[in-house]
Amino acid sequence: MPKPEILDPQGQAVAGALVRLGVDGVADVRQGKHFELEVDDSVDDETLHRIAGQLLANPVIEDWVVTRA
Amino acid sequence: MKIGVITFPGTLDDVDALRAVRYSGADPVELWHADHDLRGVDAVVVPGGFSYGDYLRAGAIASIAPIMTEVVAAARGGMPVLGICNGFQILCEAGLLPGALVRNAGLHFVCRDQRLRVDNAATAWTGDLAEGQEILVPLKSGEGRFVADAPTLERLEGEGRVVFRYAGGNPNGALSDIAGIASENGRVVGLMPHPEHAIDTLTGPSVDGLALFTSVLKATAAA
Structure with a gap:
């Protein structure tokens, strides 16, 4: 997983997509392997x-x- | 003076790097990723592209290729090494340069002519440039955002090892606008933008990039 201090724009893009899907309550998404x-x-x-x-x-x-x- | 250029599977810019070496007046030497042989070169260029398809992480697989064990050993002995774009990522993954390159802020692949400020003209690859000078070279990368932890960044800044900084706006969110850095001894330099694409006005936005390749001739002659 990217370290907490590393900005994760891919995770942020997923978080943005969840909002567009109408999913509420997801504060943050981080993407790893x-x-x-x-x-x-x-x-x-x-x-x-x-x-x-x-x-x-x-x-x-x-x-x-x-x-x- | 012989300067080697490595080709990995997925390397794109080896031909331009070889041409830049030729323009500088040195003899270009093709190096192959699977060989343990540096073929007697005096310096090495690790060019850009998508080595091994950027699988795992950009530069990760290439950093442990057979030729890289030779490059790492030679660099530790003082041989000048220049990493461009994917080559910069490879040198970071190989531990020759600190920090890492990660996905651009904003996610977009950035492809444009980029102004850079030269912050260190004392490395093996920047002697023909002047500190504070601005150069114009192409930038084309999706994972070009330089990151490092706070102590590393402080050390790079304190020791004057930031070689190039983005001028006229930060294209990818790199920490402290860092476009390129050097090793402690100034022999290993990595940068995201592409000086080898800026050596002839027929195809490039300037001929500013040629200075990196001419610089190393004096650095190896002096060493």
């Missing part, structure tokens, strides 16, 4: 965090969370 990785048992959490921090996310502008399903 979601990746699903199929991994072997040998891939530990540390590796997943490294993947997220080195490639999937840009730590300069994005925060991320890693969850296992």
Whole structure:
């Protein structure tokens, strides 16, 4: 997800579209990315965090969370 | 003097960058993204376009291409590197320059001739320009808004590493009107506008852009 201090014009455009659809009460929309990785048992959490921090996310502008399903 | 220009899948402006190198009087050398070989060049231009289709984030995949591991190592050793547009995004993703480039405020792709103010004429790529001088070069980008956290921005400003600033209005919402920045040692420069499109009045709005390519000849000769 873009960090809170990063302006997200795409999210703002979605928020504007919701108003035009007649949906009330949505104060803010932020747009991010979601990746699903199929991994072997040998891939530990540390590796997943490294993947997220080195490639999937840009730590300069994005925060991320890693969850296992 | 040999100056390399990298081509990634999806690069658009490598031909113009090669031509700009030739106009400057240097020998242009084509570099391929999948090679681990800089072919003995003295400087590298990372040109604009949509490398790898801008998948993941603009410049993200290109930043870890085989040729970029060589460019990063050479840049850390002092080789001049210029990143233009997508090339600037790649250098930021590769960690050679701080900050990031994100979607333009207002969402529109901006394509226009843009005035820039030169704020640092001491980098390897701006020695033939004068501080305070205004130049006119094309700007064409949808993700050109420079962002960085407050300490980084303060450092860039404090160390005089903002090289180019948008003049006559901010086209994309970039922080502090920043159009281009330099590395700590002034050898690596990235900017969103396209100096390689402004080297001949037949096709460009000016010939102001050629100065970046002639500047580096003196910088590499002096080093």
